[in-house]
Amino acid sequence: MLMDDLPVLPVLLPLIAAPIAVLLPNGRAAGAWATLIAWLSFYLAMQLTSIVATAGTVEYAMGGWASPLGILYRVDLAGAIVMTLVAGMASVTFPYAMSSSAAEIVPSQSKAFFAMFLICFSGLMGVVATGDAFNVFVFLEISSLSTYTLVALGAKRDRRALTAAFNYLVLGTIGATFFVIGLGLLYQVTGTLNMIDIHEKVQAAEEDYGRVVRAGYAFIMTGLALKLAMFPLHRWLPNAYTFAPSSVTAFLASTSTKVAIYAMLRFLFTVFGFSFGFADVALAVFLILGLVGMFSGSLIAIFRRDVKMILAYSSVAQIGYMLLGISFATVDGVGAALVHVVNHAVMKATLFLAVGAVFFSLGSHRLSAYKGLGKTMPVTTAVIIVGGLSLIGVPLTNGFISKWALVGAAYDSVLAVPSLAIVLMIVASSLLAVAYVGRIVWAMLLEDPVPGVQAKPVPALMMVPMVLMALLCLYLGVNADGLVDLCRQAAEVLLDSGLGYGGVR
Amino acid sequence: MGHLILRVTIKILFAPIILFAFYVQFHGDYGPGGGFQAGVILASAFILHALGFGLATCQKVIPPNWLPAGMALGVLIYAGTGIYTMLFGDNFLDYDVIQPDSHHHAGQHIGIIAVEIGVGLAVACTMLQIFYAFAGREPEPMDDAW
Numbered sequence: 291m292l293m294d295d296l297p298v299l300p301v302l303l304p305l306i307a308a309p310i311a312v313l314l315p316n317g318r319a320a321g322a323w324a325t326l327i328a329w330l331s332f333y334l335a336m337q338l339t340s341i342v343a344t345a346g347t348v349e350y351a352m353g354g355w356a357s358p359l360g361i362l363y364r365v366d367l368a369g370a371i372v373m374t375l376v377a378g379m380a381s382v383t384f385p386y387a388m389s390s391s392a393a394e395i396v397p398s399q400s401k402a403f404f405a406m407f408l409i410c411f412s413g414l415m416g417v418v419a420t421g422d423a424f425n426v427f428v429f430l431e432i433s434s435l436s437t438y439t440l441v442a443l444g445a446k447r448d449r450r451a452l453t454a455a456f457n458y459l460v461l462g463t464i465g466a467t468f469f470v471i472g473l474g475l476l477y478q479v480t481g482t483l484n485m486i487d488i489h490e491k492v493q494a495a496e497e498d499y500g501r502v503v504r505a506g507y508a509f510i511m512t513g514l515a516l517k518l519a520m521f522p523l524h525r526w527l528p529n530a531y532t533f534a535p536s537s538v539t540a541f542l543a544s545t546s547t548k549v550a551i552y553a554m555l556r557f558l559f560t561v562f563g564f565s566f567g568f569a570d571v572a573l574a575v576f577l578i579l580g581l582v583g584m585f586s587g588s589l590i591a592i593f594r595r596d597v598k599m600i601l602a603y604s605s606v607a608q609i610g611y612m613l614l615g616i617s618f619a620t621v622d623g624v625g626a627a628l629v630h631v632v633n634h635a636v637m638k639a640t641l642f643l644a645v646g647a648v649f650f651s652l653g654s655h656r657l658s659a660y661k662g663l664g665k666t667m668p669v670t671t672a673v674i675i676v677g678g679l680s681l682i683g684v685p686l687t688n689g690f691i692s693k694w695a696l697v698g699a700a701y702d703s704v705l706a707v708p709s710l711a712i713v714l715m716i717v718a719s720s721l722l723a724v725a726y727v728g729r730i731v732w733a734m735l736l737e738d739p740v741p742g743v744q745a746k747p748v749p750a751l752m753m754v755p756m757v758l759m760a761l762l763c764l765y766l767g768v769n770a771d772g773l774v775d776l777c778r779q780a781a782e783v784l785l786d787s788g789l790g791y792g793g794v795r
Numbered sequence: 796m797g798h799l800i801l802r803v804t805i806k807i808l809f810a811p812i813i814l815f816a817f818y819v820q821f822h823g824d825y826g827p828g829g830g831f832q833a834g835v836i837l838a839s840a841f842i843l844h845a846l847g848f849g850l851a852t853c854q855k856v857i858p859p860n861w862l863p864a865g866m867a868l869g870v871l872i873y874a875g876t877g878i879y880t881m882l883f884g885d886n887f888l889d890y891d892v893i894q895p896d897s898h899h900h901a902g903q904h905i906g907i908i909a910v911e912i913g914v915g916l917a918v919a920c921t922m923l924q925i926f927y928a929f930a931g932r933e934p935e936p937m938d939d940a941w
Contacts, residue, residue, distance in 0.1 A: 302877070306870075306878065309866070309867030309874075310867070312863050312866070351886055353889050402863075
């Protein structure tokens, strides 16, 4: 019975659990409850992935209303992978948050904190699961609004969290407005909001109302680009990541931009598809901005003195890699982008969880506090080194796998920029990553500890998730075939849907 | 305290506003209206009362710590309806399963009323909570601080 509802259950479960978390007696109970829900959702999402991988795309009509009329939930392989990723990240960051939030959140707000966490989680899952274009907007806003609150809750430790959250709110809302204006234009010319239905009608609409469709396309892409922090639109990201509570940063860095990337893939390929003439322009723009983002993000990261800020700017650079993969518009390219979505989520979660542990022990995430960390906090240091090596893309870590896939895809594609140049740029920007990761590692291993500073021991609830993620980094670097194959298949399904038969063969 | 005319007017208006809120709530599936509008109207009655008679009087009737519970309960009523239809073997929010034998889709009516009650409760509590949060703030710069 309930197995038929699998596409919708991982979205609903956290949504229903959030109000219950508010009603629970204290923050600790709410945290345990949120963790339980995250694990359950993770299990359901894995079930969903295994079903989708064998039996193909699943669909689910909300309220029993049939497809173009009602809201359709539609999960294909790419969606199932991203859903599993989001649920997996939630199930490591929620238990971590139980420990870390005790120090970082005002106690009276900790129930609301976990409720917001659950709502954000549910919103992110919803964006991925839905097959209705307007529903994407609704869930994008559910997740974004709760994210603004979560970032603002960092105000107990640093009041600058409030301005960071407000900046994020203004820019995020502008992004959402652009997105919904674009949807409005599309709805006007096609008369439908169902993604597959839009795809079928948009071609005819383009002949009659070419300008409206192209304007809608531009609005949607710009709105999503703001949400995913594409290079010139990334200004909200570094401050929001730096001043948010550590568990929130780890969760956001590993999920929210990834889900926005997924939404962009969905609109690029499933909704508009290859028959849409304007797509080439967007892909060329993504190629250029992806390359610029890779370098500017890394270059700024090198000169920051705050470790969280370094990692936040490195996220901007890593998003550049994903955009690069998407801009190839080949199965290999999009597959590499999806592999990097998963791998980057894992490595950034590793790093931000470790940075949160240092913040818990020493009360700072400035680079100067990391001096001699190798002696005072050896395990955390090891975790940061593993994460850092992945970020650079050293063999035997998962970062290598995604860069290898990306380089391979770049070689095989015909682009405006010569592919050899792109390959060289990928390698060059990895060298920049060596510089900013190197600064952190240098401070940790080769400098003497600040005398008189006593590191508080890291509790097990924070230690276990962080070590687990570091091990996952290594595992995905050694045994990557499963993930790469899965992402390749997902990319195939995604690109097929752009060819005009909506992915249903 | 306060203005006599305003207070008398508020006393006269208070009950009709609440009545109107319920009208909008329960007439929502036949005409314009529904849970959101009804919730806003219901909350506006209490906000009006608080404006005329002071925040403390209003908080005696509806204590601030009830409101988060009300918001949560509202969402749970909505989602619970969906879960109910799911447990009886249909899709999420497919109300037909509530009254399966009806030719007049009575299940749809019952379902949408249940959902709207949840929406109304959640919206009313949220509106009032926002009002309490703003009205309960200490005025930061004093009047003579300028």
